[in-house]
Amino acid sequence: MITFLIFTAACLGIVFYFFGKKQALKIKSSTGSLHSLPKYYGYYASLWFLLPSILIIICYLLFAESFITNNLINSLPIEVQSLPDNELVLILNDIKNLAVGNILNSESFLSINEAAQFYNNQYVVLNQVVFYSSLILGLFTFLYAFRSITANFRARNKIENIIYVFLFSSASVAIFATAGILLSVLFEAIRFFEIINFSDFLFGLTWSPQIAIREGQVGSSGLFGAVPLFLGTILISLIALILAVPIGLMTAIYLSEYAHPKIRSITKPMLEILSGIPTVVYGFFAAVTLAPFIRETGDLLGLSIASESALGVGLVMGIMIIPLVSSLSDDVISAVPQAMREGSYGLGATKSETIKKVILPAALPGIVGGILLAASRAIGETMIVVMAAGLSARLSFNPIDAVTTVTVQIVTLLTGDQEFDSPKTLAAFALGLTLFIFTLFLNFIALRVVRKYREQYE
Amino acid sequence: MSDASITEIVNKNLKKRYKKEASFQRYGQISILLAASFLVIFFTDIISKGYTAFNQSEIRLSIYMDQEFIDPEKTGDIEEIRYGNFDGLVFQSLYDLFPEVTSRAEKRKLRNILSSSAGIEIQNLVVNDPSLINKTLDLWLPLDDEIDMLLKGNIDVLLPEESRRVSDSQIKFIQILQSKGLIEGKFNDTLFTAGDSREAEQAGILGALVGSALMLSITFIVAFPLAVAAAIYLEEFARKNRFTDFIEVNINNLAAVPSIIYGLLGLAVFINFFGMPRSAPLVGGLVLALMTFPVIIIASRAALQSVPPSIRDAAYGVGASKIQTVFDHVLPLALPGMLTGSIIGMARALGESAPLIMIGMVAFVVDVPSSPLDSSAALPVQVYLWADSPERAFVEKTSAAILVLLAFLLSMNSLAIWLRNKYEIKW
Numbered sequence: 007m008i009t010f011l012i013f014t015a016a017c018l019g020i021v022f023y024f025f026g027k028k029q030a031l032k033i034k035s036s037t038g039s040l041h042s043l044p045k046y047y048g049y050y051a052s053l054w055f056l057l058p059s060i061l062i063i064i065c066y067l068l069f070a071e072s073f074i075t076n077n078l079i080n081s082l083p084i085e086v087q088s089l090p091d092n093e094l095v096l097i098l099n100d101i102k103n104l105a106v107g108n109i110l111n112s113e114s115f116l117s118i119n120e121a122a123q124f125y126n127n128q129y130v131v132l133n134q135v136v137f138y139s140s141l142i143l144g145l146f147t148f149l150y151a152f153r154s155i156t157a158n159f160r161a162r163n164k165i166e167n168i169i170y171v172f173l174f175s176s177a178s179v180a181i182f183a184t185a186g187i188l189l190s191v192l193f194e195a196i197r198f199f200e201i202i203n204f205s206d207f208l209f210g211l212t213w214s215p216q217i218a219i220r221e222g223q224v225g226s227s228g229l230f231g232a233v234p235l236f237l238g239t240i241l242i243s244l245i246a247l248i249l250a251v252p253i254g255l256m257t258a259i260y261l262s263e264y265a266h267p268k269i270r271s272i273t274k275p276m277l278e279i280l281s282g283i284p285t286v287v288y289g290f291f292a293a294v295t296l297a298p299f300i301r302e303t304g305d306l307l308g309l310s311i312a313s314e315s316a317l318g319v320g321l322v323m324g325i326m327i328i329p330l331v332s333s334l335s336d337d338v339i340s341a342v343p344q345a346m347r348e349g350s351y352g353l354g355a356t357k358s359e360t361i362k363k364v365i366l367p368a369a370l371p372g373i374v375g376g377i378l379l380a381a382s383r384a385i386g387e388t389m390i391v392v393m394a395a396g397l398s399a400r401l402s403f404n405p406i407d408a409v410t411t412v413t414v415q416i417v418t419l420l421t422g423d424q425e426f427d428s429p430k431t432l433a434a435f436a437l438g439l440t441l442f443i444f445t446l447f448l449n450f451i452a453l454r455v456v457r458k459y460r461e462q463y464e
Numbered sequence: 465m466s467d468a469s470i471t472e473i474v475n476k477n478l479k480k481r482y483k484k485e486a487s488f489q490r491y492g493q494i495s496i497l498l499a500a501s502f503l504v505i506f507f508t509d510i511i512s513k514g515y516t517a518f519n520q521s522e523i524r525l526s527i528y529m530d531q532e533f534i535d536p537e538k539t540g541d542i543e544e545i546r547y548g549n550f551d552g553l554v555f556q557s558l559y560d561l562f563p564e565v566t567s568r569a570e571k572r573k574l575r576n577i578l579s580s581s582a583g584i585e586i587q588n589l590v591v592n593d594p595s596l597i598n599k600t601l602d603l604w605l606p607l608d609d610e611i612d613m614l615l616k617g618n619i620d621v622l623l624p625e626e627s628r629r630v631s632d633s634q635i636k637f638i639q640i641l642q643s644k645g646l647i648e649g650k651f652n653d654t655l656f657t658a659g660d661s662r663e664a665e666q667a668g669i670l671g672a673l674v675g676s677a678l679m680l681s682i683t684f685i686v687a688f689p690l691a692v693a694a695a696i697y698l699e700e701f702a703r704k705n706r707f708t709d710f711i712e713v714n715i716n717n718l719a720a721v722p723s724i725i726y727g728l729l730g731l732a733v734f735i736n737f738f739g740m741p742r743s744a745p746l747v748g749g750l751v752l753a754l755m756t757f758p759v760i761i762i763a764s765r766a767a768l769q770s771v772p773p774s775i776r777d778a779a780y781g782v783g784a785s786k787i788q789t790v791f792d793h794v795l796p797l798a799l800p801g802m803l804t805g806s807i808i809g810m811a812r813a814l815g816e817s818a819p820l821i822m823i824g825m826v827a828f829v830v831d832v833p834s835s836p837l838d839s840s841a842a843l844p845v846q847v848y849l850w851a852d853s854p855e856r857a858f859v860e861k862t863s864a865a866i867l868v869l870l871a872f873l874l875s876m877n878s879l880a881i882w883l884r885n886k887y888e889i890k891w
Contacts, residue, residue: 166787176693180714190732253495260492284815286844290851358488386722388818438728449720
């Protein structure tokens with residue numbers, strides 16, 4: 007019914023556009039003057055017609071379900087209404103399932119068929135009300151707009167104002183999205199910190215989120231000390247950076263200072279492919295190919311390396327961020343003014359001396375900014391670690407041990423069925439908040455450093 | 465110091481300095497070679513693991529469609545036929561090939577070389593065309609995934625029997641069948657026509673492909689207009705003030721927020737607050753739209769910046785209003801650049817899986833979704849799910865799914881590059 011309404015309204019909207027345009031042309035031919043182009047009068051009329059439909063459909067999508075569920079609850083027998091909330095939810099689900107034609111295993115109460123019928127009837131009535139009211143109201147608003155079309159009517163300005171408001175609100179979505187992220191994570195995190203002490207979370211040394219179901223259960227202490235997670239995240243990111251920074255930086259230097267255009271035209275797309283590979287694919291590679299390889303190499307050398315070692319995960323993550331490091335460094339290196347290079351050559355320095363003594367120091371802030379961005383990417387990276395890193399938190403900084411990370415724990419805590427208000431689930435949001443704040447901080451610094459550096463040479 | 469002695473000092477060090485120069489250059493070359501070799505190793509690994517998945521071993525059986533098995537009451541009713549013993553039919557024709565196998569245990573081993581979908585295939589055949597009853601048909605039927613692995617050489621027959629999943633007698637059966645020419649590798653169309661399954665030989669990526677397609681459409685419909693409008697506002701209309709700066713800071717931050725945080729947002733806002741269904745492409749599409757939004761804004765702003773001011777001046781000169789200038793003259797010229805940027809952003813969204821896991825898309829879904837509100841898988845999440853499965857056959861399937869995913873990404877990126885080259889105007 008709603009799809010039909012959208013379709014009908016859209017078709018009528020087009021028809022009314024032509025009505026408005028025709029009226030404007032009529033006025034123009036009779037009075038000889040018109041403030042705006044005729045099409046703007048068409049848009050104006052059509053928009054006024056669509057306005058009620060749009061508003062009603064948005065309200066319908068947001069509130070119809072809860073409104074009808076409310077009516078349904080009120081129509082149920084008193085003894086059902088007085089059931090505790092979770093049982094009532096089950097019964098409501100049964101009714102809705104029955105209403106869409108599914109077959110139930112058991113009848114929860116006698117008049118369930120009537121209730122389903124009631125539910126369906128309510129929807130039929132509401133749909134009809136919505137359908138006719140939006141079209142009829144639209145007709146009235148259209149008539150209002152249609153009658154206001156005169157030779158002096160400033161239709162273009164009205165339309166342009168509407169477009170301006172739309173553009174402005176689209177740009178504001180960025181603010182709402184950031185606020186949405188912050189608030190949604192913050193609310194759940196606050197509920198978590200009501201149960202678990204803030205400093206226990208931030209400085210605790212043991213992470214074992216299993217909560218004892220019965221007294222004295224072994225290994226189910228419900229401890230939420232996040233230090234092992236932070237340590238694991240830092241260890242893996244550090245390994246990644248140790249691999250990616252030298253390779254990425256040298257690639258960028260070679261490409262911008264030495265490489266023949268032909269080599270550049272091959273290497274650039276190659277790096278783009280490397281950066282375009284989905285992280286889940288990197289994760290598969292780390293788990294299935296690299297981790298066994300590292301373990302077997304370790305066996306040959308007499309080392310016992312965990313098959314989910316931080317080393318393997320870190321190396322693959324390093325490969326992933328090579329293109330990021332190289333493209334960011336490339337940008338800053340080519341932003342160093344040519345005059346500085348020429349000055350250095352004029353003094354008799356070789357190319358490598360120029361790079362090491364002049365270009366790199368000049369580009370250093372930008373490069374540091376780039377590395378910070380890469381670090382924030384490594385810290386927030388999820389799929390590689392979920393697929394290839396360990397699950398159990400261990401307080402270790404040894405690259406051949408299996409460690410776990412913040413993102414791994416968020417995924418583990420939130421997949422599977424839990425109650426939505428147990429500390430275990432809420433802990434994921436607390437970790438998310440920590441991750442968000444930390445990456446925000448890194449990005450903020452990195453962007454400031456890069457921008458400041460850029461202004462220096464502009 | 466005289467000139468001569470300076471020259472002397474310089475000359476003395478020159479050899480060493482040139483050597484350093486050469487070795488520095490070599491470091492650069494080695495770095496590029498390393499990056500290139502990662503790429504090569506990576507692709508060789510995935511392709512060598514995955515290409516066999518496009519093939520599926522099948523067995524040719526001639527099956528007598530015995531009415532005793534299919535419809536013992538001889539009702540001829542389709543509903544009765546649907547419940548016929550089709551597995552029994554298939555097993556019977558397999559037993560007929562090996563009359564010497566009599567013990568129950570051996571018979572079970574013999575049965576298990578077939579995929580459990582063999583009976584279902586015949587059921588579909590007969591239900592669609594009941595006139596086949598009491599006729600003999602020659603059919604190619606899929607083998608079990610472990611047998612498939614054996615035939616593809618992924619199971620070491622030299623291992624002791626207990627430590628492999630194919631028994632000695634099954635290997636013997638297969639050798640006999642092979643010598644009779646009854647086993648062949650056929651193109652694995654199940655991979656592209658089926659949803660997920662616990663049985664490797666019956667699992668396909670169609671459900672995931674459709675889920676991803678639904679999701680990307682929603683992402684594009686939501687993110688593209690909003691992001692283009694935001695970019696137009698920021699480039700053409702926004703005054704330089706605090707509020708504009710604040711919007712820009714927010715966009716830059718959104719572009720750098722880890723994707724898993726977007727998943728948390730989707731879980732808390734769309735699912736828990738608005739009560740949208742879990743694992744639905746609608747929610748996934750909205751989350752990915754939020755993620756892609758800053759990417760498209762940044763690309764669209766660059767495209768708008770590249771339109772020279774003379775175009776705007778000319779439009780103003782003939783009396784166009786600001787909005788008319790932007791929408792009738794600047795936007796059409798910037799649109800190819802915007803589209804290119806958005807396609808690259810969409811390609812990134814297609815490969816994204818962390819936020820989708822957060823909103824419950826890891827659920828095991830067999831059916832192909834028919835609307836954005838149905839439960840569904842997505843291509844990268846399917847890769848993640850299959851990578852977790854212990855069966856050897858799923859490693860092959862995972863690599864094949866990765867190859868399909870990479871093929872889509874590559875074609876999207878090529879499309880973007882083609883668009884750029886075709887429509888980009890050099891001013």
